[in-house]
Amino acid sequence: MSKITIVGAGNVGATCANVIAQKELAAELVLLDVKEGVAEGKAMDMMQTAALCEFDTRIKGVTGDYAATAGSDVVIITSGIPRKPGMTREELIGTNAGIVKSVVENALEHSPNAVLVIISNPMDTMTYLALKASKLPKNRVIGMGGILDSSRFKYYLSQALGVPASDLQGCVIGGHGDTTMIPVVRFATYNGIPVSRLLSKETLDKVVADTMVGGATLTKFLGTSAWYAPGAAGAGLVEAIIRDQKKVFPCCVALDGEYGQKDLCIGVPVVIGRNGWEKIIDLQLDAEEQAAFNKSADAVRSTNSVLN
Numbered sequence: 001m002s003k004i005t006i007v008g009a010g011n012v013g014a015t016c017a018n019v020i021a022q023k024e025l026a027a028e029l030v031l032l033d034v035k036e037g038v039a040e041g042k043a044m045d046m047m048q049t050a051a052l053c054e055f056d057t058r059i060k061g062v063t064g065d066y067a068a069t070a071g072s073d074v075v076i077i078t079s080g081i082p083r084k085p086g087m088t089r090e091e092l093i094g095t096n097a098g099i100v101k102s103v104v105e106n107a108l109e110h111s112p113n114a115v116l117v118i119i120s121n122p123m124d125t126m127t128y129l130a131l132k133a134s135k136l137p138k139n140r141v142i143g144m145g146g147i148l149d150s151s152r153f154k155y156y157l158s159q160a161l162g163v164p165a166s167d168l169q170g171c172v173i174g175g176h177g178d179t180t181m182i183p184v185v186r187f188a189t190y191n192g193i194p195v196s197r198l199l200s201k202e203t204l205d206k207v208v209a210d211t212m213v214g215g216a217t218l219t220k221f222l223g224t225s226a227w228y229a230p231g232a233a234g235a236g237l238v239e240a241i242i243r244d245q246k247k248v249f250p251c252c253v254a255l256d257g258e259y260g261q262k263d264l265c266i267g268v269p270v271v272i273g274r275n276g277w278e279k280i281i282d283l284q285l286d287a288e289e290q291a292a293f294n295k296s297a298d299a300v301r302s303t304n305s306v307l308n
Contacts, residue, residue, distance in 0.1 A: 001028030002242050005111065008079030009033035009061065012119060015231025016044045016238075019288040021046055021057040024154050026240045030069045030185070031061045034079075035192070039063060062114060071230065072111040074238050079101050080120040089177070090120050093306050100126045101133045108134055115241055115276040118143045118252070121225075121236050123176040124300045127252045128265040129307060139276040143252025145176025146267035148233040150250055152214035153183045156207045157190075160199055167191050173248050173267045173283070174296035176217050178218040181267070182292050183208045186240065187283065240272035255279050261297050264304070 004026040006013045010033075034041040043061030050056070061236050062068045069075070080096035100120050107114065118127045118141070127143030134141060146194065149172035151165075157167040169189045174182040185204055188195045196204065210217070217228035240247040250269050255261040258280045259268055269281040285293060 002073045003028045004074045005030045005072040006076045007032050009039040011227030012230045013078040016234040017225045019235035029059045032247045066106040070110040072114050075107045075114045076117040078119040100194045104130050115140045125303045138254040146250030153211045175300040180296040180299045183211045244274040
């Protein structure tokens with residue numbers, strides 16, 4: 001049975017842990033935080049739901065003790081400061097870069113064979129940083145953002161159509177940012193029917209616009225970043241890895257010529273399996289979509305330059 005570590009026991013990390021435990025994706029789940037008692041308390045609280053929710057995963061909370069994470073198959077990094085209202089993901093970079101680099105080094109010291117899942121923001125840049133700092137094979141470093149953005153895309157489509165989100169297919173590629181993500185309308189379907197046949201261009205344009213500011217909308221409501229959907233999206237990615245599902249998810253991965261980009265981590269559809277991401281799917285973007293992707297890549301590269 002697998003072992004999973006989540007670094008960062010805040011709202012996203014704890015929600016991700018809760019979903020992973022209830023899906024029984026691991027025999028052991030370690031929740032690590034730097035704030036004394038937070039991970040221990042949340043782990044105990046979740047373990048007290050085990051009899052009620054009928055799961056056998058053992059959840060352990062620790063404060064800064066990376067030795068407890070040894071032998072993890074997957075390490076999920078959610079640590080860093082969350083967004084506040086009016087704050088862009090990019091404004092987090094200075095603080096979160098130092099945190100993520102330290103976490104990657106500490107985690108891999110104890111779990112050298114782990115797949116890294118990056119949720120910390122700005123996610124594309126933090127994934128790139130994790131790849132460079134870890135020197136791991138590129139398939140073992142995955143940023144989660146596109147899965148969350150695609151789930152939000154399907155939510156807004158479901159609201160517009162009045163149908164269940166689970167009956168919709170929709171993919172968001174590009175950067176995980178309010179101005180850089182690209183909901184690819186051409187590939188969105190309702191049980192195989194293109195949504196462009198079912199909704200007007202005006203409605204679809206609004207769905208796209210709402211998707212792009214989906215995170216900011218919730219930050220305005222909540223006063224901080226959302227956590228239920230990000231936590232569930234992280235758990236969905238981990239499930240595909242642990243169960244070797246070969247699912248196709250849009251994830252932030254390292255490109256080496258694919259989609260016309262190099263030396264960049266950005267969201268594209270990939271096949272996910274036991275060893276991380278296995279293959280990049282070429283959507284064969286049209287000219288307009290490729291232009292949007294190039295613009296998104298330029299913006300991510302600009303944010304990455306702040307790392308220097």
